[in-house]
Amino acid sequence: MHHPSVLHHGRTGGGIAYNREEFEEICERGLDLSPTKELLIDESLIGWKEYEMEVVRDKNDNCIIVCSIENFDAMGIHTGDSITVAPAQTLTDKEYQIMRNASMAVLREIGVETGGSNVQFSVNPKNGRLIVIEMNPRVSRSSALASKATGFPICLKWQRNWPWVIPLMS
Structure with missing residues (x-):
């Protein structure tokens, strides 16, 4: 152990x-x-770096990464208590592409056919080992940050299909 x-x-x-x-x-x-x-x-992932990808998928399997988000505090600080930065600042292109591809694969595997999702990763800064730590098959608190950072109205796009969804942005 x-x-x-x-x-x-x-x-x-x-x-x-x-x-x-x-x-x-x-x-x-x-x-x-x-x-x-x-x-x-x-x-334990204490000290590992934490990232999030805001992903949108449509019924034709078109997927986009709306925004990458980096948690300023290392793992061990509750996500809700951590400072976040969008877009992620310290990802290498290789790490970004791995997270991009993994995010899309996770949505497909879970069965998210349309809409926004959030996939969270942790990266060991010592050896680069990367793991998926959580996936939210819905818009989340991070979606509002991603929408503000990019101007892409994640929540409003999907409200047309589901009028009962309350948009996170004004």
Whole structure:
């Protein structure tokens, strides 16, 4: 087992273990508090760089990256508490293209046929390892930032198809 490790089972009893002793302590406490007696153990991404891609796909499988977004704070800071910059400033072209292609593949695999989505990535600054950490098959808080940064009305475009959707931009 590599450390640090992130352990959680829900709202309480989780934590970050930096060594075997902490790992065992957090596991014991978490299992005691878990109604299912289960824990989720994740690799820690603390210190990794975090990026987002705002993607739009239409019914003809045309996909575009509306905007790349970079979280100024490294992983370990809650996304809602992190400063974000659009477009991303420190991505290499190779990293951008990998994230672009992966974002489109994720939408296709999940089955998002039309509309806006947000795909989040983490990159290890030491070795360049890149992983998808989350995908939201809908417009999100980041969509408003992407719309403001680019002028592309992500939310308004899809409101025509779904008039009950409330636009995030005025």
